Amino acid sequence: xxxxxxxxxxxxxxxxxxxxxxxxxxxxxxxxxxxxxxxxxxxxxxxxxxxxxxxxxxxxxxxxxxxxxxxxxxxxxxxxxxxxxxxxxxxxxxxxxxxxxxxxxxxxxxxxxxxxxxxxxxxxxxxxxxxxxxxxxxxxxxxxxxxxxxxxxxxxxxxxxxxxxxxxxxxxxxxxxxxxxxxxxxxxxxxxxxxxxxxxxxxxxxxxxxxxxxxxxxxxxxxxxxxxxxxxx
Amino acid sequence: xxxxxxxxxxxxxxxxxxxxxxxxxxxxxxxxxxxxxxxxxxxxxxxxxxxxxxxxxxxxxxxxxxxxxxxxxxxxxxxxxxxxxxxxxxxxxxxxxxxxxxxxxxxxxxxxxxxxxxxxxxxxxxxxxxxxxxxxxxxxxxxxxxxxxxxxxxxxxxxxxxxxxxxxxxxxxxxxxxxxxxxxxxxxxxxxxxxxxxxxxxxxxxxxxxxxxxxxxxxxxxxxxxxxxxxxx
Amino acid sequence: xxxxxxxxxxxxxxxxxxxxxxxxxxxxxxxxxxxxxxxxxxxxxxxxxxxxxxxxxxxxxxxxxxxxxxxxxxxxxxxxxxxxxxxxxxxxxxxxxxxxxxxxxxxxxxxxxxxxxxxxxxxxxxxxxxxxxxxxxxxxxxxxxxxxxxxxxxxxxxxxxxxxxxxxxxxxxxxxxxxxxxxxxxxxxxxxxxxxxxxxxxxxxxxxxxxxxxxxxx
Amino acid sequence: xxxxxxxxxxxxxxxxxxxxxxxxxxxxxxxxxxxxxxxxxxxxxxxxxxxxxxxxxxxxxxxxxxxxxxxxxxxxxxxxxxxxxxxxxxxxxxxxxxxxxxxxxxxxxxxxxxxxxxxxxxxxxxxxxxxxxxxxxxxxxxxxxxxxxxxxxxxxxxxxxxxxxxxxxxxxxxxxxxxxxxxxxxxxxxxxxxxxxxxxxxxxxxxxxxxxxxxxxx
Numbered sequence: 001x002x003x004x005x006x007x008x009x010x011x012x013x014x015x016x017x018x019x020x021x022x023x024x025x026x027x028x029x030x031x032x033x034x035x036x037x038x039x040x041x042x043x044x045x046x047x048x049x050x051x052x053x054x055x056x057x058x059x060x061x062x063x064x065x066x067x068x069x070x071x072x073x074x075x076x077x078x079x080x081x082x083x084x085x086x087x088x089x090x091x092x093x094x095x096x097x098x099x100x101x102x103x104x105x106x107x108x109x110x111x112x113x114x115x116x117x118x119x120x121x122x123x124x125x126x127x128x129x130x131x132x133x134x135x136x137x138x139x140x141x142x143x144x145x146x147x148x149x150x151x152x153x154x155x156x157x158x159x160x161x162x163x164x165x166x167x168x169x170x171x172x173x174x175x176x177x178x179x180x181x182x183x184x185x186x187x188x189x190x191x192x193x194x195x196x197x198x199x200x201x202x203x204x205x206x207x208x209x210x211x212x213x214x215x216x217x218x219x220x221x222x223x224x225x226x227x228x229x230x231x232x233x
Numbered sequence: 234x235x236x237x238x239x240x241x242x243x244x245x246x247x248x249x250x251x252x253x254x255x256x257x258x259x260x261x262x263x264x265x266x267x268x269x270x271x272x273x274x275x276x277x278x279x280x281x282x283x284x285x286x287x288x289x290x291x292x293x294x295x296x297x298x299x300x301x302x303x304x305x306x307x308x309x310x311x312x313x314x315x316x317x318x319x320x321x322x323x324x325x326x327x328x329x330x331x332x333x334x335x336x337x338x339x340x341x342x343x344x345x346x347x348x349x350x351x352x353x354x355x356x357x358x359x360x361x362x363x364x365x366x367x368x369x370x371x372x373x374x375x376x377x378x379x380x381x382x383x384x385x386x387x388x389x390x391x392x393x394x395x396x397x398x399x400x401x402x403x404x405x406x407x408x409x410x411x412x413x414x415x416x417x418x419x420x421x422x423x424x425x426x427x428x429x430x431x432x433x434x435x436x437x438x439x440x441x442x443x444x445x446x447x448x449x450x451x452x453x454x455x456x457x458x459x460x461x462x463x464x465x466x
Numbered sequence: 467x468x469x470x471x472x473x474x475x476x477x478x479x480x481x482x483x484x485x486x487x488x489x490x491x492x493x494x495x496x497x498x499x500x501x502x503x504x505x506x507x508x509x510x511x512x513x514x515x516x517x518x519x520x521x522x523x524x525x526x527x528x529x530x531x532x533x534x535x536x537x538x539x540x541x542x543x544x545x546x547x548x549x550x551x552x553x554x555x556x557x558x559x560x561x562x563x564x565x566x567x568x569x570x571x572x573x574x575x576x577x578x579x580x581x582x583x584x585x586x587x588x589x590x591x592x593x594x595x596x597x598x599x600x601x602x603x604x605x606x607x608x609x610x611x612x613x614x615x616x617x618x619x620x621x622x623x624x625x626x627x628x629x630x631x632x633x634x635x636x637x638x639x640x641x642x643x644x645x646x647x648x649x650x651x652x653x654x655x656x657x658x659x660x661x662x663x664x665x666x667x668x669x670x671x672x673x674x675x676x677x678x679x680x681x682x683x684x
Numbered sequence: 685x686x687x688x689x690x691x692x693x694x695x696x697x698x699x700x701x702x703x704x705x706x707x708x709x710x711x712x713x714x715x716x717x718x719x720x721x722x723x724x725x726x727x728x729x730x731x732x733x734x735x736x737x738x739x740x741x742x743x744x745x746x747x748x749x750x751x752x753x754x755x756x757x758x759x760x761x762x763x764x765x766x767x768x769x770x771x772x773x774x775x776x777x778x779x780x781x782x783x784x785x786x787x788x789x790x791x792x793x794x795x796x797x798x799x800x801x802x803x804x805x806x807x808x809x810x811x812x813x814x815x816x817x818x819x820x821x822x823x824x825x826x827x828x829x830x831x832x833x834x835x836x837x838x839x840x841x842x843x844x845x846x847x848x849x850x851x852x853x854x855x856x857x858x859x860x861x862x863x864x865x866x867x868x869x870x871x872x873x874x875x876x877x878x879x880x881x882x883x884x885x886x887x888x889x890x891x892x893x894x895x896x897x898x899x900x901x902x
Contacts, residue, residue, distance in 0.1 A: 029751070103773065118372035126848075228746065336593050348773075444705050
């Protein structure tokens, strides 16, 4: 009964099938909850012409930032890309295209993509450059713009724990975009800190039901901190 | 610091402000996870002309069915209303209006109502009576209809546990429509089986964050079973 | 001989594959769960918010907070997850369920299905059926081939209000297994002992009949 | 004297109410958290998915999986909840947050705000700002009244690309507290020691000045 054993044991297997010019949706916020080893595997594979959908694009030398080094990303869909010199260079030189999307709209586009909703209306961005060229419609006297959903050929996700069914739980604010990305990939690959026995995860406490997940791999994580801020005890 | 103490101690206080001709969104699926005491309180109050949005309308003598006895419901928005003689009578006599809505569309309308999304597109109902009079639009060669969101003057919700902040967890499949209803009420009232100390609910395991909740009341529940089915051990 | 309800479920179960997520409608579809081969693992989705539906509970296990979409008390299997109705229909609408099995009043050569409303009779509602047929790529309709009065349920065009348009590709009736493509019914298998002539007689929509129509194997 | 950053935060904090859910933007808005009156309970929302943000962690408490929208390590208070970005913006877009405080480059008499993009300079992105201004009913913009070069940031019409249209009603600058209504700025308070003339001089959009303009109280 191989049925629901989604665990793979190599990063090659985890990302098998990823090809040039595909769309990859990635979970994470800043460097928090990013699928760092799956990103590294994409670098190893050398896949080119990628459209990457993620709230941010990592930093120089870590996270999605490393995919800029060999110009693997052709287009980035993100809400904020401010932390990356290489990004800036490639954007200014025209090598990289960027589609800035408000953070809430980006999250909802991923959710809608996974949920079979091709488009929705939001007030976010109406009257701003984000609304340019988009359909405007009034509901109850207020103007909204139509936003279309996003789907990926692959979704890459970082979770805390998984079972072999692909059921996932996330840890603290490392949840962020991960459960949304997980629903929106034709192939959804998840790396986790721990693979638990079936039945260990309480059914009503699972963040991402396994139906969305195709492959699970056990990883080890650097978890780099972007803004280390402390108080004195 | 009364700030986030949302606990009320009487059902009068819990439903204070409910008036004639208001819209009430109710959680529950069949008789599972219904806010049975809040419904009973609406019966006691005698509020009339209500629009009730709920997947079902209870049964004769229990759940939302009891609001039919004194003709308190003017319009029902539901996906399935098959278990209720009184409902049938009032529907046939024209006393009761019903707007049948596909179950998934109903769930999404509530979520959208709470999430500031005035409308979305779905393939559900296209080419059927549900699509009549609704805008049709094509995305990627497929036809979808536009569905508008739903908001209520009140949302009535049944949860398992709450803390004084209004953070909620649901038990098993009694979750169903409850977290969606909770987001879509101008005033959201929740009855629970247990009120726990702040901090007892693990932050990342909360189903409904307290920001959606206005009032919490401790109840005791009959939890009637509609279709008791067993196997022999 | 026309298939029994149990045989219908058995034939439908042959369409299951290892690792499938499956939504079974009320009635005959529910019986399919009894015929999952031992060599296979499938997970049943119940649209009220349960993935990994298990058998009915024992008297001791019964719990009012644990029901399926038919409002029956159920259990959850190991590996199950429980979620809201919005999440449940995100799965369904988003096409994540591998197979949906449901009953119908009528199906036609265009793949339209009517299953929820008979004008003049009391309307109970569509429940989740419209979402299920709109969301699934792989749907099996299972029903009797004709009504009690001998009227075909496989039509050139559905006469009743639709549940979904152009969405049905496979029908298992008590007489035949039929596929729908290019605006026609395609006869693929006949029930054991049922003649091709009988199937032709009871199929109102255009039916393509190959030279050899194999019997269903059980 | 123009207000310091700390004083700006202090003045904004006067708009807090007991039981408010508040989203504080990066920069001066973040400082508002330091001036919540002891008599009051407010809950801070961080749009990466945390409701009930607490103080920065100690060295021992630091956790890479626990950050705020500014990507700083934080803690959670008792009563906090943690959720996905979709849920977080459902709260924001749905108008459930009681007060949003954010910075800006420009605000105009129509309540437009520009805060995310200066053409010709590198564009970093709007992050959650567009959702925050679209979703909140109650927004306070806090910024300096004029640029370093003495150019007013309170305009007849924003010159920079907008973050949101017709959404700002309250502005706290280092010189004044101003409300926006009926296509005008309304001067409500002045910073201690700042003259009405100075505020008039540095306000480019139409400013309604009452006979008596009280000083801010701290």
